[in-house]
Amino acid sequence: xxxxxxxxxQLNTLILGKPRAIRLALACLIARGHLLIEDLPGVGKTxxxxxxxxVLGLHYQRVQFTSDLLPADILGVNIYQRETxxxxxxxxxxxxxxLLADEINRASPKVQSALLEAMEERQVxxxxxxxxxxxxxxxxxxxxxxxxxxxxPLPESQLDRFLMxxxxxxxxxxxxxxxxxxxxxxxxxxxxxATLTAADLLMxxxxxxxxxxxxxLADYVLALLQATRQERSxxxxxxxxxxxxxxxxxxxxxxxxxxxxxxxxxxxxxxPHVAGHRxxxxxxxLGSLNKLLDxxxxx
Amino acid sequence: xxxxxLRQGEMAVLLAVALVILPLLLLLPPWLPMLVLCMLALRxxxxxxxxxxxxxxxxLPLLLLxxxxxxxxxNTLVGREGGAALLILLLGFKSFESRQQRDWQVLLALGFFxxxxxxLFDQSPLAAVWLAISLLALTWAMLILSGEMVEGSLRSAMQxxxxxxxxxxxxxxxxxxxxGPLWSMPHDQHVAGTGLSDSMEPGSISQxxxxxxxxxxxxxxxxxxxxxxMYWRIMIFDDFDGRRWQNVRGLSSETVRxxxxxxxxxxxxxxxxxxxxxLLEYTVTAPAGGVLEPGNxxxxxRDGDELFRFQAESLLAGHYRTVLSRADQDFYRHLPPxxxxxRQLALQWRAQGGDGAGFIRTALQYFRLGGFAYxxxxxxxxxxxxxxxxxxxxxxxxxxxxxxxxxxxARAAGMPARIVTGYxxxxxxxxxxxxxxxxxxxxxxxxIWLAESGEWLRVDPxxxxxxxxxxxxxxxxxxxxQPQLPVLGRSMPGWLLRVQQNWQAAGFAWQQWVVGYDAGxxxxxxxxxxxxDQVDSGTVLRAVLIGGSLACLPLLLLxxxxxxxxxxxxxxxxxxxxxxxxxxxxxxxxxxxxxLNKARRLPEPxxxxxxxxxxxxxxxxxxxxxxxxxxxxxxxxxKAFRPGRQ
Numbered sequence: 001x002x003x004x005x006x007x008x009x010q011l012n013t014l015i016l017g018k019p020r021a022i023r024l025a026l027a028c029l030i031a032r033g034h035l036l037i038e039d040l041p042g043v044g045k046t047x048x049x050x051x052x053x054x055v056l057g058l059h060y061q062r063v064q065f066t067s068d069l070l071p072a073d074i075l076g077v078n079i080y081q082r083e084t085x086x087x088x089x090x091x092x093x094x095x096x097x098x099l100l101a102d103e104i105n106r107a108s109p110k111v112q113s114a115l116l117e118a119m120e121e122r123q124v125x126x127x128x129x130x131x132x133x134x135x136x137x138x139x140x141x142x143x144x145x146x147x148x149x150x151x152x153p154l155p156e157s158q159l160d161r162f163l164m165x166x167x168x169x170x171x172x173x174x175x176x177x178x179x180x181x182x183x184x185x186x187x188x189x190x191x192x193x194a195t196l197t198a199a200d201l202l203m204x205x206x207x208x209x210x211x212x213x214x215x216x217l218a219d220y221v222l223a224l225l226q227a228t229r230q231e232r233s234x235x236x237x238x239x240x241x242x243x244x245x246x247x248x249x250x251x252x253x254x255x256x257x258x259x260x261x262x263x264x265x266x267x268x269x270x271x272p273h274v275a276g277h278r279x280x281x282x283x284x285x286l287g288s289l290n291k292l293l294d295x296x297x298x299x
Numbered sequence: 300x301x302x303x304x305l306r307q308g309e310m311a312v313l314l315a316v317a318l319v320i321l322p323l324l325l326l327l328p329p330w331l332p333m334l335v336l337c338m339l340a341l342r343x344x345x346x347x348x349x350x351x352x353x354x355x356x357x358x359l360p361l362l363l364l365x366x367x368x369x370x371x372x373x374n375t376l377v378g379r380e381g382g383a384a385l386l387i388l389l390l391g392f393k394s395f396e397s398r399q400q401r402d403w404q405v406l407l408a409l410g411f412f413x414x415x416x417x418x419l420f421d422q423s424p425l426a427a428v429w430l431a432i433s434l435l436a437l438t439w440a441m442l443i444l445s446g447e448m449v450e451g452s453l454r455s456a457m458q459x460x461x462x463x464x465x466x467x468x469x470x471x472x473x474x475x476x477x478x479g480p481l482w483s484m485p486h487d488q489h490v491a492g493t494g495l496s497d498s499m500e501p502g503s504i505s506q507x508x509x510x511x512x513x514x515x516x517x518x519x520x521x522x523x524x525x526x527x528x529m530y531w532r533i534m535i536f537d538d539f540d541g542r543r544w545q546n547v548r549g550l551s552s553e554t555v556r557x558x559x560x561x562x563x564x565x566x567x568x569x570x571x572x573x574x575x576x577x578l579l580e581y582t583v584t585a586p587a588g589g590v591l592e593p594g595n596x597x598x599x600x601r602d603g604d605e606l607f608r609f610q611a612e613s614l615l616a617g618h619y620r621t622v623l624s625r626a627d628q629d630f631y632r633h634l635p636p637x638x639x640x641x642r643q644l645a646l647q648w649r650a651q652g653g654d655g656a657g658f659i660r661t662a663l664q665y666f667r668l669g670g671f672a673y674x675x676x677x678x679x680x681x682x683x684x685x686x687x688x689x690x691x692x693x694x695x696x697x698x699x700x701x702x703x704x705x706x707x708x709a710r711a712a713g714m715p716a717r718i719v720t721g722y723x724x725x726x727x728x729x730x731x732x733x734x735x736x737x738x739x740x741x742x743x744x745x746x747i748w749l750a751e752s753g754e755w756l757r758v759d760p761x762x763x764x765x766x767x768x769x770x771x772x773x774x775x776x777x778x779x780x781q782p783q784l785p786v787l788g789r790s791m792p793g794w795l796l797r798v799q800q801n802w803q804a805a806g807f808a809w810q811q812w813v814v815g816y817d818a819g820x821x822x823x824x825x826x827x828x829x830x831x832d833q834v835d836s837g838t839v840l841r842a843v844l845i846g847g848s849l850a851c852l853p854l855l856l857l858x859x860x861x862x863x864x865x866x867x868x869x870x871x872x873x874x875x876x877x878x879x880x881x882x883x884x885x886x887x888x889x890x891x892x893x894x895l896n897k898a899r900r901l902p903e904p905x906x907x908x909x910x911x912x913x914x915x916x917x918x919x920x921x922x923x924x925x926x927x928x929x930x931x932x933x934x935x936x937x938k939a940f941r942p943g944r945q
Contacts, residue, residue, distance in 0.1 A: 216920045261922035264890035297887030 004204060004256070007055040007195045014051040014188055015044050015168070017175025023256055024166050024273055025052060025140075029201070030208050031252035033163020033245065034119055034139040036104075036277065043168045045142040047185050049100040052140070056201055057194025058097035059134070065107035067150060071114035075124045076131070089131060094118050097134050097198065104141040105151040115139070116158045136201055145282065156280055163245050164270070165277040204255065211251040212261040219299045220264050221247055224271060227296045233288065234279045246274045264298045306346050308444035312403050313343050313394065315440035316410040319433045320387055326420040328372050331384050334365065338391035352395055362392050383416045400880075403444055410437050424809045435460055446876045448864065462853055469846030473839055476818040499536050499699055499720060499743060500543040514722060514741075515569025515577060516807055517734040522563050524579075524615050527769045530744065530757065531577035531722040531736065535594040539710075541635040542685060544703060544718050548630060553593040553621050557583055560617025568608040568810060574599040577721050577736075579613040580757065586611040594719075595619065606810060619755040623715060623748055631715030631748060634707065638686040641704075645711035655714055655749040659756070662708060663763040666701065670694055673765035698768070701760035702743040715748035719757075723769060730797075731804025866930040867920060870937040874912065881943050891917040905942040912937055 004026075011022045025048060028035045037045045046062075053060035063074060076092035093099060094115065101115060118124050119139050123132045141162065143154075159165075171179065182188075196204075221243055229237025238246075247262075249270040254262045272289040281288065317339045323332045345352065365388050366376070375381035390409050397403050414433040417426050439456035443449065515531075536544035560581070569576055576589075578597045585591035586609035589599040599607060623631070648665070652658040677695045680688050686707045689700055696704075702718050709716035723742035725734040744759040762769040825838060864872075875885045878898055885894050891913040898909055915933055919925035925933070 212922055214921050214924055216924075261918075263892060263917055263921050265892040268890070294886070294888050298890055 003195045003200060008256075010055050010192055010195060011048075011051050014185065014192065015048050016179050016182075017171040018044070018048075018168055021166050021168050022048070023253075024164060024270070027249060027252040027256055027270065028164040028166075029056070029136075029138055030204050030255060031163055031245075031248040032136070032205055032209075033249065034141070034161060036159070036162040036165040037140065037142045037167065038145050038165055038277075039142070039167045039169065041144060043170065044185075045168060046100065046102065047189070048168065049098070049140045049142075050189050051192060053098045053100075054189060054192045055194060056098070056196050056198075058136070058138070058198060058201075060098045060100070061093040061096040062100040062102060063093050064102045065104050065111070067106055067108060067152075069107045069111050071111050074111060074115055075118065075126060078127055087127075089126065089129070091131070092124075094124060095131070095133060097136055098138045098140065101139055101141040103143060105143040105153055107152065109152050112152065112154060112158065116161045119161050136198060136205070156278070159277045160239075160241065162277065163249060164273040166273050208252045208255040209248070211254055211259075213247060213251070214261070216299065217262055217264065217267070218247075220296075221250075221267060223296050223299060224267065224292070227292055228275065228279060231288075231292065234281075236279070238275055238278055242275065242278050246271060249274050268293050306349075307449065308400075308440070308446070309346055309397070309403055310343060311440035311443040312407050312410070313339050313346070315433075315436035316390065316394075316406060316413075318436045319410050319414045320390075322417045322426070322429050323383065323387060326417060327380060327384050327387075330372070331369065332387060335387045335391035339394055342394040342397075352398070355396070358392060358395055362388070365392075379419050383413075383419065386413060386416070400444070407437060407441055407444065410440075422814045424805055427809075427813075431460075446873060448869075448872050451864070465850035465853065466847060469843065469850050471816070472821070472824065473842035473846060475839055476816075476821055498543050498545045499703070499718065512738050513803070513806075514736050514738050515567055516810075517565050517567045517579075517725065517736065518732070519734070520564040520566075522561065524563055526724045527762075528615055529724050529734075530580040530719075530742075530759075532580055532595055532719055533575055533577050533721040534719070535596065535746075536718040536720065537631060539634060539703075539707065541637055541683070544706075555595075556620040557581065557614055558618035558620060560614030562612055563615050564610070564612040566608060566610045568606060568807075568815070570605070571599050571603065571607050574602045576607060576609070578611065580615070581617050581619055582611045582613040584612065594717075606815060608815060618752075619746075620753050621755065622753055628715050628748070628750075631717060632710050632713060634710050638684045638707065638711075640684070640687045641690050641708060642711040644690065645708040648708070649712040649714075654751055655747065655756075656751075658709070658712055658714065659747060659758055662705060663758070663760065666705075666760050666763040671696075671701075671764045673697065673761065673768060698761040699743045701764060702745050705745045705758060705760040706747075709745070709747045714750075717746050719744055719746055723759075728800045728803050728807070730800045731807045733804075733807055735803055735807075866927070866934040867916065867925070870912075870930075870934040871916065873934075873937050874909070874940070877940060877942055901942055905940075908940055909942070912940060 008022065008026060011026075012019055015022060025035055025037075029052065037048065039045055049062075050060070052058075063069075072092065074092045074094050076090050076095065078087040079090050080086075081088045104112065104115075107115075118133065119137075122135075122137055123130050125131075143151075170176070224246070225238050225240075225243050228234055231237070246267065250262050250266040253270050254260075254266040257266065259266075271293060272286045275289055276286050279289075317336055320332050320335055320339075344350075366385070369381075369384050369388060370376060373381050373384060376385050386409070390406070390413065393402075393406055393409065397406055411434075414430055414437060417429060420426075435456055438459055439453055442452045442456055442459075447455065534546060536546050538545045538547035563579065565579060567576065567579075574589075576597050576599065578595060581595050582591070582597070586597065588601075588607065588609055589597050592598050597609075648661045649658050652661040672695045674695045675697055677697060677700060678693045680693065680700075686704055689696060689704055706716045706718050720741070720743045722736050722740040723744070724740050725736040727734050742761070744757060744761070746755045747758055748755050759769060822833070825842075826832065874894070878885055878894070881901065883897050883901075885897060889897070895910055895913050898906060901909060912933070919930060919933065
C-alpha cells in the first residue's frame with residue numbers, strides 16, 4: 001500500500017493539479033480495466049500514460065493510430081524464415097504490458113476491432129494460432145473529441161471495452177504556473193523510477209477484487225442502474241456488465257482510499273466515469289450523471 | 300428524490316391546524332377563519348424561504364387591530380363565538396412567533412384544543428367525523444414534528460388513534476355525567492331560534508312551512524296512529540285583536556274529564572323552544588320533567604335549548620270535556636269590533652245549524668264548497684276588516700287564515716273558541732323506525748267548546764279546504780305552488796328519499812346513543828354491568844380501572860411487535876434531523892462520508908461524536924451486516940446525540 005501511495009505522489013508531481021484524474025486512472029488499472037482518455041491535444045494524456053507505465057514498472061509501447069494502419073501493424077505478423085523454412089510470429093506492439101493507443105479514433109474500424117478484441121480476449125489469434133498477451137495487460141487509449149474530420153468514432157459496443165473514460169482538462173492556474181516554471185516533463189519522466197512491480201500490481205488487483213460488498217451496497221448499485229434505465233434522456237440504460245464494471249471500479253477506488261469495504265461514496269466517485277461513455281454521453285455532459293447521483297437515494 | 304427534511308414537521312403542524320380551523324368557516328363570521336388561514340399560509344411561505352419573522356412591534360398592533368375587528372363584528376370576546384374567534388386569532392399570531400420546537404408544540408396543543416370547538420356549535424355525526432379527521436391530522440403532525448419519517452407516518456398516526464379508541468370509549472361510558480350536556484352554552488343573542496312564535500298573524504306559520512329543519516322525532520311504542528290523527532299541540536291562542544291572535548289568559552287550572560279514545564304511548568325527542576315541547580292530542584298524564592298546563596300543553600320544568608326526551612301516553616280521538624264558567628265562556632267569545640259581514644254570516648250559520656255541531660257542519664261545508672283555495676302565498680289582508688276580506692273576496696289562504704276565520708265565526712256566533720298551534724302529521728323513516736316532524740309540518744287549528752256536551756271539539760278547517768294537507772302533508776296539497784317550495788319540500792325521487800331517510804336514521808341513533816347518553820342511561824348501564832346502584836367516585840374509579848386496563852391490551856400486542864423501520868435507517872433519520880436543527884441539510888443521496896463532510900462546521904466535540912457514530916453506521920451497513928442487538932445499541936447512542944448543546 002505504501003508503494004501505491006508513493007506511485008500516486010510521483011504521478012502528481014508529473015501531472016500537476018489533476019489528483020482526481022490520476023486517482024481514477026490508477027483505480028482503473030487496479031480494477032483490471034482499460035482506460036480511455038478523451039481530451040484535447042497537449043493537456044498531458046501521453047504524459048500520464050508514460051508516467052503510469054513508469055511508476056508501475058511496466059513494459060510500455062506506444063502506437064500512433066492513423067487511417068492507413070493495418071491490424072498486423074498492431075497485432076504482429078507471421079514472417080517466413082528461409083533458414084528454417086517455416087513461419088515465425090513477429091509480435092506487434094500489442095504484446096506489451098501497457099499499450100498506449102494514441103488517437104484511437106483515427107484508425108479504421110478494422111484496426112479498432114482487432115485491438116478491442118485483443119483487449120477483451122487478452123490473446124491474439126493469427127493464422128489459427130493463439131498468442132497470449134502478457135500479464136498485466138492494459139490499454140490506455142486517447143482520442144480527441146473535437147477533431148471529427150477523417151475519424152472513425154468508436155461504436156458504443158466497443159466503448160464498453162473500456163472500464164473508464166476520463167478527461168484531464170486544463171490544469172488550474174497555480175498548477176499551470178508551476179508547469180511553466182518547472183522542469184521539462186520528459187526529463188522528469190526519465191527521473192521517475194518504478195515504485196511497483198508487476199507482481200505488486202497483480203497483488204493489488206487481487207486485493208481490490210476481494211473487498212467486501214454488502215447487500216446494502218449492491219442495492220445502491222441496483223438503484224443507480226435502475227435510474228439510468230428509467231431516465232428518458234438516455235438512449236439505453238446501463239447493462240448488467242456495466243453494473244459489474246461499476247462495482248469493480250468502486251472496489252479499486254475503495255482500496256485507494258485505504259478501506260477494506262466499499263461505501264456508496266466510492267460508487268459515486270467512479271460512477272460518472274464508468275457510466276458516461278456507456279450511455280453515449282459526451283465528456284462535457286457528465287452533469288446529468290451527477291444530477292442522477294443527487295436524485296438516487298441510498299437505500 | 301431530494302426532499303428537504305428541514306421544516307417538515309413545522310409544515311405538518313401548519314397543515315393540521317389549518318384543517319382544524321376549516322369548519323369554523325361555517326360557524327363564525329367567515330372573514331375571521333379566512334384571515335387566520337391566510338396567516339397560516341403566509342407563515343408556511345416564510346418557513347419555506349427560511350425568511351425572517353416579522354417583529355413583535357409589527358405583530359402587536361396587528362393583533363390589536365384584528366381583535367378590534369372581532370369586537371366590531373361580534374360585539375363580544377367571550378362566550379361560545381367570541382371565545383372561539385379570539386382563540387383562532389391568537390393561534391394565527393402564535394404561528395408568527397413560533398421558532399423553536401417548543402413553540403410548535405404549543406401550537407399543536409392549541410390545535411388539539413381547537414379541534415373540539417365545532418362541537419360547541421354542532422353535535423351532529425358530521426361534526427364528529429370532522430373531529431376524527433382533525434385528530435388524525437394533528438396526531439400525524441405531532442409524529443412528524445417529533446422526527447418520525449414521513450413514509451408510513453400516516454399509518455402510525457392511525458394506529459396511535461385506534462389504540463386510544465378503547466380508552467376513549469371506556470371514559471365516555473364511565474365518566475360521571477353533568478346534569479345537562481357539557482356544552483350547555485349561553486345562547487348567543489344574534490342566533491335566531493326556529494319554532495312557533497308567541498302570537499299568530501297571517502304569514503307567521505307559512506314562513507315556517509317553507510323550512511325543512513327537523514323539529515322533533517317520535518317513536519311509537521305499539522300502535523301507530525294515522526297521519527291525519529297526529530295533532531301535536533304546542534300553544535293556544537285565545538285573544539284576537541282584529542289582526543293578531545295571542546295568548547292572553549293562560550288559564551291557571553282546568554278540570555278535565557277524559558272520555559273514550561284509544562291509548563297510544565310514544566317517546567318524543569326534540570329541542571324545546573321557550574321550554575315547550577309538543578304533545579300528541581290528548582296526553583293524559585304529565586311526562587317526567589315538566590308539567591301539563593291547562594289546554595293540554597306541556598311545559599318543561601327547566602328552560603334550555605338542549606335536546607329533551609320524554610315518554611308519554613295519549614288518548615287518540617278522546618273527548619276533552621271540561622266545565623267553563625260563565626266568565627270563561629265570555630272570555631272565549633270576546634271579539635273586537637269590525638268585520639260586520641262575517642258576523643252576519645256567522646249568525647246565519649247558527650240559525651241554520653241549530654246546535655253547535657250543526658254550526659260546525661255548516662261552516663266546514665262553506666269552506667269546502669265556497670271556492671276557497673289553499674296557498675302559501677295568499678294576497679295580503681290589510682284592511683280593518685281582514686276576516687271579511689278573506690271570507691268574501693280573497694278566499695285564499697293557509698291554515699292560519701282558515702283557523703283564524705273559523706275561530707272568529709264561532710265566536711261571532713256566540714260559541715267559545717280558541718286556536719291551537721303546533722304540528723300536524725310527520726314522515727315515517729323506515730330505516731330508523733321513527734317519525735320525523737319538520738318545521739314544514741307546522742299547523743294551526745281551532746277548538747270550539749260545545750255547550751251541549753261541555754267538550755272542546757277540535758275542528759280543522761284546513762282539512763275541509765285541502766284534505767291532502769292533513770292526510771299527506773304540505774307538499775301534496777299545493778301542486779300549483781310547488782316551484783316556490785324549497786327542493787326538499789317537493790315530492791322526492793325514491794332514491795333521494797331513501798338517502799335522506801338513512802341519513803336521518805343515523806342522526807337519530809347518534810342523538811339517542813351518543814349525545815343523549817345521560818346520567819339516567821349511564822345508571823342503567825352500571826346496573827346492567829353490576830357495577831352498583833349509583834354513580835359515585837368509587838364505582839367510577841373501579842370502572843376506569845377495569846376498562847382502562849382492558850383498553851391497554853392492544854398496546855401489549857404492539858409492544859411485542861418489532862418496529863417496522865430497521866434501527867439503522869431510523870438512526871440515520873435521527874442523525875439527519877439533528878443536523879437539520881443545526882442548519883445542515885442532508886439529502887437521501889448522501890452516504891455516511893458525505894454527511895460527515897457536510898457537518899464539518901459542527902463544534903469539535905459534536906463532530907467527533909458524529910464521526911464515530913457514522914463510522915459505526917458505515918461499518919454495520921457496508922462492512923459486516925450488524926446483529927440486531929448491535930444496531931439497537933447504536934440507535935440508542937444516536938438518540939443521545941444532541942449537537943449544539945453545551
